């Protein structure tokens with residue numbers, strides 16, 4: 001008699017800041033797949049914003065802020081998973097969205113070194129989203145970005161709309177050089193059939209041990225300490241024109257250092273929440289939904305990058321108050 005594997009499949013979503021992880025997560029959560037997912041989100045920066053950018057779905061979302069999933073909050077991850085296991089009948093699989101700065105190895109390691117977790121869950125695949133437009137920059141300045149690609153079982157080369165065919169070919173080759181075994185998909189806004197991403201049974205411990213022989217041993221990964229985050233908020237509504245002008249000028253001048261910005265903004269006389277996003281010099285913004293009546297109309301903006309001047313950013317933001 002064969003035993004049925006009742007362990008819950010876990011998908012780890014990685015990819016550098018702004019690559020498209022939340023975009024993929026939202027696609028998963030809104031598509032009609034008939035499965036129930038528990039989602040764990042970890043983000044870098046004091047004010048949690050990701051949770052607000054994830055579509056209102058039926059799925060349960062667990063937020064893990066203030067710390068990187070790959071180190072300080074790993075204990076939290078284990079506790080959340082153990083908590084979920086007590087309600088095993090409520091969902092079919094778990095998805096973990098890591099911060100863009102996370103080294104995926106220690107996250108994956110959690111599923112092998114913790115006995116309780118290992119008995120009840122099973123790492124299904126590491127899915128890495130790559131920003132085609134900024135891959136060259138990333139490989140030049142971030143060890144984590146390379147690790148994320150190296151460890152992937154499935155890779156989405158995303159934002160192909162932002163590169164020329166020639167640039168895309170370079171991206172393909174660089175990805176292939178780092179990881180010749182992962183399934184690679186080329187996407188715009190992570191438009192990939194979900195079956196190519198979820199419940200693939202693709203994680204291969206032997207391959208990982210080849211890349212990192214010490215994978216199951218001591219965890220001694222390092223972080224890029226030059227990257228910091230600045231969070232700003234305002235209870236007074238902002239002036240839309242002033243805000244747009246300020247932000248455009250800011251990324252034009254400091255975009256090299258701004259790896260990521262995201263915010264939820266309350267403009268004066270605007271009933272809608274405005275979501276602004278940026279990666280280096282590229283800005284993106286849209287109304288998200290009307291503010292709810294019981295919701296505090298607080299504007300929040302988070303910057304992640306190098307050489308960020310907290311005081312100057314806060315002062316610039318303050319000048320946008322209507």
Ligand SMILES: Nc1nc2c(ncn2[C@@H]2O[C@H](COP(=O)(O)OP(=O)(O)OP(=O)(O)O)[C@@H](O)[C@H]2O)c(=O)[nH]1
Pocket residue numbers: 015016017018019020021022023024050099100129158159160161162187188189190260277278284
């Ligand atoms: N042009 C273009 N923009 C995209 C694409 N995919 C995502 N974006 C935009 O890129 C920005 C970042 O996308 P997210 O999905 O939030 O990225 P993320 O990896 O979750 O970001 P972090 O959680 O901050 O690391 C958003 O403004 C998206 O709308 C794409 O294929 N093409």
